[in-house]
Amino acid sequence: MPEFFNVLPPQRALQALLDAMPPPAPGTEEVAVDEALGRITAHDLCAAEELPAFPRATVDGYSLRAADTFGASEGLPAYFTVVGEVLMGHPAEVSVFRGETAGAYTGGMLAHNADAVVMVEHTQQVDANTIEVVRPVAPGENVVQPGEDIRRGEAILPRGHLLRPQDLGGLTALGITRVKVTRRPRVAILSMGDEVVSPDVTPAPGQIRDINSYTVAAQVSRAGGEPLALGIVGDDYEEQLTAARKGLKRADALVLSAGSSVSSRDMTADIINALGEPGVLVHGLSIRPGKPAILGLVEGKPAFGLPGNPVSAMIVFDLVVRPTLYRLAGCVHPPEPSIAWAALTLDIASAPGREDYVPVQVYGNGHGELMAEPVFGKSNLIFTLIRADGLVQVPLDKAGLYAGETVPVRLF
Amino acid sequence: MPEFFNVLPPQRALQALLDAMPPPAPGTEEVAVDEALGRITAHDLCAAEELPAFPRATVDGYSLRAADTFGASEGLPAYFTVVGEVLMGHPAEVSVFRGETAGAYTGGMLAHNADAVVMVEHTQQVDANTIEVVRPVAPGENVVQPGEDIRRGEAILPRGHLLRPQDLGGLTALGITRVKVTRRPRVAILSMGDEVVSPDVTPAPGQIRDINSYTVAAQVSRAGGEPLALGIVGDDYEEQLTAARKGLKRADALVLSAGSSVSSRDMTADIINALGEPGVLVHGLSIRPGKPAILGLVEGKPAFGLPGNPVSAMIVFDLVVRPTLYRLAGCVHPPEPSIAWAALTLDIASAPGREDYVPVQVYGNGHGELMAEPVFGKSNLIFTLIRADGLVQVPLDKAGLYAGETVPVRLF
Numbered sequence: 001m002p003e004f005f006n007v008l009p010p011q012r013a014l015q016a017l018l019d020a021m022p023p024p025a026p027g028t029e030e031v032a033v034d035e036a037l038g039r040i041t042a043h044d045l046c047a048a049e050e051l052p053a054f055p056r057a058t059v060d061g062y063s064l065r066a067a068d069t070f071g072a073s074e075g076l077p078a079y080f081t082v083v084g085e086v087l088m089g090h091p092a093e094v095s096v097f098r099g100e101t102a103g104a105y106t107g108g109m110l111a112h113n114a115d116a117v118v119m120v121e122h123t124q125q126v127d128a129n130t131i132e133v134v135r136p137v138a139p140g141e142n143v144v145q146p147g148e149d150i151r152r153g154e155a156i157l158p159r160g161h162l163l164r165p166q167d168l169g170g171l172t173a174l175g176i177t178r179v180k181v182t183r184r185p186r187v188a189i190l191s192m193g194d195e196v197v198s199p200d201v202t203p204a205p206g207q208i209r210d211i212n213s214y215t216v217a218a219q220v221s222r223a224g225g226e227p228l229a230l231g232i233v234g235d236d237y238e239e240q241l242t243a244a245r246k247g248l249k250r251a252d253a254l255v256l257s258a259g260s261s262v263s264s265r266d267m268t269a270d271i272i273n274a275l276g277e278p279g280v281l282v283h284g285l286s287i288r289p290g291k292p293a294i295l296g297l298v299e300g301k302p303a304f305g306l307p308g309n310p311v312s313a314m315i316v317f318d319l320v321v322r323p324t325l326y327r328l329a330g331c332v333h334p335p336e337p338s339i340a341w342a343a344l345t346l347d348i349a350s351a352p353g354r355e356d357y358v359p360v361q362v363y364g365n366g367h368g369e370l371m372a373e374p375v376f377g378k379s380n381l382i383f384t385l386i387r388a389d390g391l392v393q394v395p396l397d398k399a400g401l402y403a404g405e406t407v408p409v410r411l412f
Numbered sequence: 413m414p415e416f417f418n419v420l421p422p423q424r425a426l427q428a429l430l431d432a433m434p435p436p437a438p439g440t441e442e443v444a445v446d447e448a449l450g451r452i453t454a455h456d457l458c459a460a461e462e463l464p465a466f467p468r469a470t471v472d473g474y475s476l477r478a479a480d481t482f483g484a485s486e487g488l489p490a491y492f493t494v495v496g497e498v499l500m501g502h503p504a505e506v507s508v509f510r511g512e513t514a515g516a517y518t519g520g521m522l523a524h525n526a527d528a529v530v531m532v533e534h535t536q537q538v539d540a541n542t543i544e545v546v547r548p549v550a551p552g553e554n555v556v557q558p559g560e561d562i563r564r565g566e567a568i569l570p571r572g573h574l575l576r577p578q579d580l581g582g583l584t585a586l587g588i589t590r591v592k593v594t595r596r597p598r599v600a601i602l603s604m605g606d607e608v609v610s611p612d613v614t615p616a617p618g619q620i621r622d623i624n625s626y627t628v629a630a631q632v633s634r635a636g637g638e639p640l641a642l643g644i645v646g647d648d649y650e651e652q653l654t655a656a657r658k659g660l661k662r663a664d665a666l667v668l669s670a671g672s673s674v675s676s677r678d679m680t681a682d683i684i685n686a687l688g689e690p691g692v693l694v695h696g697l698s699i700r701p702g703k704p705a706i707l708g709l710v711e712g713k714p715a716f717g718l719p720g721n722p723v724s725a726m727i728v729f730d731l732v733v734r735p736t737l738y739r740l741a742g743c744v745h746p747p748e749p750s751i752a753w754a755a756l757t758l759d760i761a762s763a764p765g766r767e768d769y770v771p772v773q774v775y776g777n778g779h780g781e782l783m784a785e786p787v788f789g790k791s792n793l794i795f796t797l798i799r800a801d802g803l804v805q806v807p808l809d810k811a812g813l814y815a816g817e818t819v820p821v822r823l824f
Contacts, residue, residue, distance in 0.1 A: 037630045089606035091617035105673035109618040149793040165630035166797040169623040172611035194501035199584035205503035206521045211581040218577035261517035381561040385578040
């Protein structure tokens, strides 16, 4: 078929697009830390202070000078005078000298002059003001030193980091309550085809309801982007071009869900070429399903033509659009897809020179093993993916996979 | 230490809580399909119609009666009169009889009376109204039959299903634009301790800024819940009890982040017992870090006491609070944690009878293998988790793991 003049494996196609894209220069915005989960840092962040800011006890017990405990044992305990305690949340107001100690609490400060904490379990109360210590402690034992968590000036998080719950905790620990993050990439989504109608319409014979606007929008959200649904346009070149041009003006990337006939697919390529330079970069992927996919670049903005078939569209999105969105957001290490290893229950045939993606159901076999059972049915039907838990990839260089093989399942 | 009277492995502790909980009866709400990603279905959903609703071509070509092609070959083609075509999005307005055919497009309808589609690549145009077919097709070939994707009355999605992008597409395909989902569980979070101050305050000596309110809130959001931050209360039993009681009234679950000293931890147990029946169910987990954790139930609502140490708190949340939240939301198969398999670079020592969770950095070794390098430093420091990509578990029955062993890393 003429349009498949430079069919590429998805990884090479993606690389060709990323290489052609200008360096990411996402806009930034400042958000409160408690709204920053999943966002991407816009700058390197350094610690303006050290943590902890004071020596903290890691156990409940008594702070003292470690040297005074050397040689202590059950048979020959060391005796200490309790000269006070340091309460939680309070500064140390007591100092300890030779043979003196002060009560200490987990997370609390040590007394001045103390360099270690002895656990309460290794002490005995002798009288109101005296304890015996039955085990020696080393200097620094049961203590977190100032700066041991993070030193002043040390890097906290690099630019392009996807913020996780613990990262937010690290920021608040340092008093950082607002953080500069990159703007979510906005992705314009246009569903095309004379046969496609809105889901709230009863389709006439020959028509189908729009699926791809919704699956793609959800995939955009999941990849940290902001979907901008442009609606449905029929198979009219001028109308499609106008809608695509308007959409791309308001967005950072464009996804066209093409009609499924060859002529509609050709039209998608023409539209991406007409939108601007350089236009179509890759026309066709060596995968099944998903072959009739287009990757392009228009004045620095990525533009994709996804197959009309919803299963193909979702797989192509996952393989090439998703990583592109993370790149647009300035994310340096996008999250890897979730993988489960499972044993195939059936042979899967493929053809060398093509990556196949086969929907599978994953289930435990009752003996602690995961099994992956291919979902029967034509692979271009949306309910195939709904019945599935993930996809098994048959690599480019293999003619198939055998029942019993343990394979990675891309949870989907 | 007296409070660890029934230390349990986290899985058994979780099970004890789930067993004691009443059956989930989450509230429900109806949301638009394009806002339903990640939500949990409140009902079984069935297809009110079949998909596709008409026989659809899966290739571009010609629809015809398969029997008329039997015996056709390159040497002896079968000739067909082209009596029309069925345009995309249009009903078939043409019928085919013996020796007749009509143009068909991928995704379009077949002509009346046709039972197969021959690919355009297997035809030759003879004149304006005649084609030759050089390969036979079987009845049903290159056709998706009505109901082949889903039959009328068939189950689409069961109750308690976490909605993925493809599920939303399946709903819109069937004309379902709003869906009943369970309410997000609301989780009240109270940070306790005389030493804890708000992140926007400069801590005095002996004080630290609140971390757990933020990490726990982010973990709640990530598990599909709605965090309700109650703020910080000092080590005063009455004040803590009042705040916890108020919070629990407005929420479906309660998370107390305890101060880190033994007395604060004891207070947490007292508070959970004072809130209502049955109170504390599990006091202490056989894990490190995370041992001083409390699981309780108060008038049917789960209540957790997390350790004050932020690393412990996050790990305990992941192991016991997260699955409880999915249960509250009525989710039948909560998503599994993401796992990467990697080779340990160093021995990890542990103690039998205890699960250890060790933060690791994951990186490729340049030969296609993932390596897991334990993050040095005291494990109770938040930046240990920030520097890490995941956690390696040393199972209960092992005394450690060896360098070179390939182990599952729970990405975190």
